[in-house]
Amino acid sequence: MISLLTENQKAHYEEFKEFIKANVEPYASKWDYNQEMPDDFISLLAKSGYLGSNIPTEFGGKGWDFVTFGLLNEAVGRGISSLTDLLTIQAMVSMTLLKWGSKEQKDRWLNPLAKGEIIGAFALTEPNVGSAIQNLETSFKKKGNNYILNGRKRWTSYGEKADLFLVFGKDEDKSMACLLPKDSPGLEISPIKNMMGFRAAHMAQLNFHDIEIPESNIVGKPGFALSHVASIGLHYGRISTSCSASGLLRACFEESVIYSSQRKIGKKLVGDEGMIRTLIARMGTDLHAASLLCYSACKAEDEHTSNVYEKVQMAKYFTSRAVVRAASDAVQIQGANGCHESSPAARYYRDSKIMEIIEGTTQIHERMLGKTFVEKAAKLIKAKI
Numbered sequence: 001m002i003s004l005l006t007e008n009q010k011a012h013y014e015e016f017k018e019f020i021k022a023n024v025e026p027y028a029s030k031w032d033y034n035q036e037m038p039d040d041f042i043s044l045l046a047k048s049g050y051l052g053s054n055i056p057t058e059f060g061g062k063g064w065d066f067v068t069f070g071l072l073n074e075a076v077g078r079g080i081s082s083l084t085d086l087l088t089i090q091a092m093v094s095m096t097l098l099k100w101g102s103k104e105q106k107d108r109w110l111n112p113l114a115k116g117e118i119i120g121a122f123a124l125t126e127p128n129v130g131s132a133i134q135n136l137e138t139s140f141k142k143k144g145n146n147y148i149l150n151g152r153k154r155w156t157s158y159g160e161k162a163d164l165f166l167v168f169g170k171d172e173d174k175s176m177a178c179l180l181p182k183d184s185p186g187l188e189i190s191p192i193k194n195m196m197g198f199r200a201a202h203m204a205q206l207n208f209h210d211i212e213i214p215e216s217n218i219v220g221k222p223g224f225a226l227s228h229v230a231s232i233g234l235h236y237g238r239i240s241t242s243c244s245a246s247g248l249l250r251a252c253f254e255e256s257v258i259y260s261s262q263r264k265i266g267k268k269l270v271g272d273e274g275m276i277r278t279l280i281a282r283m284g285t286d287l288h289a290a291s292l293l294c295y296s297a298c299k300a301e302d303e304h305t306s307n308v309y310e311k312v313q314m315a316k317y318f319t320s321r322a323v324v325r326a327a328s329d330a331v332q333i334q335g336a337n338g339c340h341e342s343s344p345a346a347r348y349y350r351d352s353k354i355m356e357i358i359e360g361t362t363q364i365h366e367r368m369l370g371k372t373f374v375e376k377a378a379k380l381i382k383a384k385i
């Protein structure tokens, strides 16, 4: 994949990897154990421009292409998945605003999001509604020029730290989305601790009690919030997550190779065993395939190709499943050592499974991709008859 990058992209990738090696890898286990992403580190990330890497320069971002954005997420994913989750949601909120925000919303919020002065969170999932988003229970009711928001959201990444929430709900059968600043009267934020993975991602439950939303905070047209607004956020979330999973896969591979070339079983090294080599061969091949799929998805985004959604879904589907296999094998290779918090493999194992759940589960991706492939094939067959 490296050979496909431009010199500029290669230089950025080296910079990202060095940043992660110096500022993340030594602390990742501690952050995971403490379930805390320190504020001073988030400030450093913001100062480096990494929270607005994909936002155009006119709005204060770096304006990097999506291949570079993908490389950033890959490098961060090598360090700790809870941190890529921050890049994911920041991109989901900012890219949605860039696409569907009013001029006033863009002028007010994009610059501080790009500079990392504020953190955005994407509040779609509810206690009773995950994949089937058309059944959202959060309600918007028109009152004069405003809306009254009531409902609950759950599993909101960085909900505990966010300054601005992009909230989805319904007004009768019309889907709605709005911007909700964290100091809004009637907003209650309750941290969720003890997740299996992404433990430092400051998850929260949000409760909305008769919150007054000015019409100027509504994002997109009423009725189009799920089909158009949420789908944009999820698309960029998938780009970020697939590259993050690819970085985690690299972590599994690198740790496995190091361990198996040092640990002895009797007079042999673990890596001398054919069966262990099988695991490493599969991991290395999956890693290569994952990075190519991620590159192809990001390149399609940069080139605005018509099949970009399909490419991004394929990258998310493949990398999230491959990393679950790789993390399981990374623990297997390390035996009992891999089962203890002193080994990063244990964290990789817990984080990897989350990749199959966020931004559309594996089953949802199978439904979407299966439908696309069958429809394409049907068109081809029809054209031939």
Ligand SMILES: Cc1cc2nc3c(=O)[nH]c(=O)nc-3n(C[C@H](O)[C@H](O)[C@H](O)COP(=O)(O)OP(=O)(O)OC[C@H]3O[C@@H](n4cnc5c(N)ncnc54)[C@H](O)[C@@H]3O)c2cc1C
Binding pocket: 089, 121, 122, 123, 124, 125, 129, 130, 131, 132, 154, 155, 156, 157, 158, 195, 197, 198, 201, 354, 357, 358, 359, 360, 361, 362, 363, 364, 367
């Ligand atoms: C660490 C973490 C961070 C998250 N961050 C956020 C966030 O920032 N914002 C946010 O809004 N949400 C977030 N989520 C929630 C996440 O998006 C949902 O968990 C996900 O959409 C799945 O919903 P669910 O958990 O309710 O599962 P359900 O939708 O209840 O699904 C249960 C099972 O049924 C399967 N299933 C569902 N529908 C179908 C179908 N039609 N066909 C076949 N199988 C199906 C699913 O694949 C799954 O296996 C986060 C979750 C986690 C774990």
